[in-house]
Amino acid sequence: xxxxxxxxxxxxxxxxxxxxxxxxxxxxVCFSGRDENRLAFILTTILLTALPLIMIGGMLLWLRRRSxxxxxxxxxxxxxxxx
Amino acid sequence: MFAARRAHAPGxxxxxxxxxxxxxxxxxIFVMCEVMLFAGLxxxxxxxxxxxxxxxxxxxxxxxxxxxxxxxxxxxLLSGVLLFVAQRAFKREPERASRPLxxxxxxxxxxxIFQGVEWVTLIGEGLTLTSSTxxxxxxxxxxxxxxxxxxxxxxxxxVWLRLVRSELVPTLFYGTQVFWYFVVGLxxxxxxxxxx
Numbered sequence: 347x348x349x350x351x352x353x354x355x356x357x358x359x360x361x362x363x364x365x366x367x368x369x370x371x372x373x374x375v376c377f378s379g380r381d382e383n384r385l386a387f388i389l390t391t392i393l394l395t396a397l398p399l400i401m402i403g404g405m406l407l408w409l410r411r412r413s414x415x416x417x418x419x420x421x422x423x424x425x426x427x428x429x
Numbered sequence: 430m431f432a433a434r435r436a437h438a439p440g441x442x443x444x445x446x447x448x449x450x451x452x453x454x455x456x457x458i459f460v461m462c463e464v465m466l467f468a469g470l471x472x473x474x475x476x477x478x479x480x481x482x483x484x485x486x487x488x489x490x491x492x493x494x495x496x497x498x499x500x501x502x503x504x505x506l507l508s509g510v511l512l513f514v515a516q517r518a519f520k521r522e523p524e525r526a527s528r529p530l531x532x533x534x535x536x537x538x539x540x541x542i543f544q545g546v547e548w549v550t551l552i553g554e555g556l557t558l559t560s561s562t563x564x565x566x567x568x569x570x571x572x573x574x575x576x577x578x579x580x581x582x583x584x585x586x587x588v589w590l591r592l593v594r595s596e597l598v599p600t601l602f603y604g605t606q607v608f609w610y611f612v613v614g615l616x617x618x619x620x621x622x623x624x625x
Binding site: 380383416 | 446461468469471476478480
């Protein structure tokens with residue numbers, strides 16, 4: 347009987363844990379209970395994720411606009427020179 | 430800004446111009462990497478600052494000089510404006526770019542020297558690299574920016590010397606300009622984040 351109970355106790359504890367979820371601060375570096383700190387984590391994660399995309403996207407967009415403008419200039423040049 | 434159109438022979442299709450000089454593209458990619466470096470440092474500083482219990486800066490640590498640094502910030506921003514003026518003059522009459530470029534360099538040098546004086550005062554008051562996380566981050570972030578400013582000033586001085594001798598290649602000027610704009614544009618963000 348005791349051996350049978352020993353086998354089931356961890357499972358029951360795990361089930362109870364699943365039924366009553368709570369914030370678990372397992373990693374003090376990656377998470378803090380303070381709202382200000384949690385917000386800082388979210389904002390800096392957004393910043394570091396979005397910044398490279400914005401920079402590369404912005405540069406490509408800028409180059410595209412320059413390219414289109416240059417093509418328009420080249421297309422209009424013969425007309426401008428009277429050819 | 431960088432356009433340089435060439436005349437072409439009749440009957441020959443106009444050759445497509447290079448969109449940006451290689452020096453500028455290279456410098457832009459380098460600046461992007463630098464932006465990520467500083468973004469990482471600012472993020473780490475923000476996390477440490479918000480996780481500290483109590484006041485910031487930590488008790489016993491000196492407060493950073495806000496007003497004096499605001500003047501220094503103005504000097505650096507003015508330096509950026511003067512570099513823009515120099516670039517505009519360079520496009521029209523290269524010899525007229527010399528004076529605004531020199532003033533831009535002098536204001537940048539003022540910024541670095543002023544910051545050095547500020548650091549000496551802060552070290553005297555007990556803010557060192559090992560005194561607290563505040564001190565560590567301050568010297569790391571602000572010091573790294575100062576290092577960038579010094580390197581950019583050396584290159585700008587080289588650009589100015591080449592300009593005075595009428596040997597300046599435009600792409601060198603434009604590439605250096607991008608780097609100085611990065612140094613100038615980054616500073617207000619650091620000032621708002623680290624000093625305030």
